[in-house]
């Protein structure tokens with residue numbers, strides 16, 4: 001069994017990105033600039049956005065963090081996104097999800113200029129991805145592809161079972177794994193809360209991608225010997241043995257599943273750091289795009 005080490009792969013990719021940023025700066029004077037919007041103070045969102053801003057600094061990107069109280073109206077938030085669209089110094093925009101209940105996430109995402117949609121959530125980005133056209137890929141699936149590439153894991157012809165059908169992970173993952181590309185050409189089954197006989201399907205899987213948001217959901221009896229397991233879950237559970245009283249676990253029961261696997265991602269330090277790499281790569285690409293002039 002080999003651990004797919006997200007921190008290690010991310011370090012390699014970040015070194016490459018630093019070199020590319022230096023080259024961009026010296027050839028064009030341009031510094032990639034990511035603007036992040038955080039509404040409220042959800043601790044997990046705070047941590048994710050904090051990592052993204054910190055990584056920008058590490059790579060020599062500029063970043064702007066705009067924080068708003070949960071009381072912000074949908075209309076005001078739409079206007080804040082529009083201002084970032086029109087700000088030619090901003091290359092990439094991310095709005096950290098989830099948003100408060102009174103704000104329709106689609107309204108906000110649909111407002112982001114697709115040329116700055118470095119999270120790859122806009123319908124134009126998702127549509128282009130589905131059609132195999134060049135676009136910003138959603139950061140987590142993109143990060144998983146980068147991880148597979150790094151370890152030379154070829155999924156062509158393999159049966160991949162994706163658990164969870166979210167717009168930001170599960171659904172795009174099925175499209176990317178099955179596309180005629182590299183990595184790609186897998187046979188994919190998408191499982192969700194209404195799937196019958198989930199275990200029968202996962203036991204047929206060469207690759208399992210768990211993105212369901214339930215701690216230790218994938219257990220050893222669901223995994224066949226030699227499978228590759230990608231764990232996208234980040235769940236905080238109580239743990240009185242820890243000083244903080246809690247710890248992070250994935251969607252996979254790592255301790256019992258890992259001995260069965262050929263490869264497995266841990267949580268933390270698996271997919272998480274790769275998501276940030278996906279975002280940073282998209283932001284660098286966005287910085288290379290010409291900016292429209294708004295009057």
Ligand code: GUN
Pocket residue numbers: 094095096097098119139140168275
């Ligand atoms: N919430 C959970 N994951 C993500 C992500 O990748 N991007 C944004 N914007 N919000 C998230």
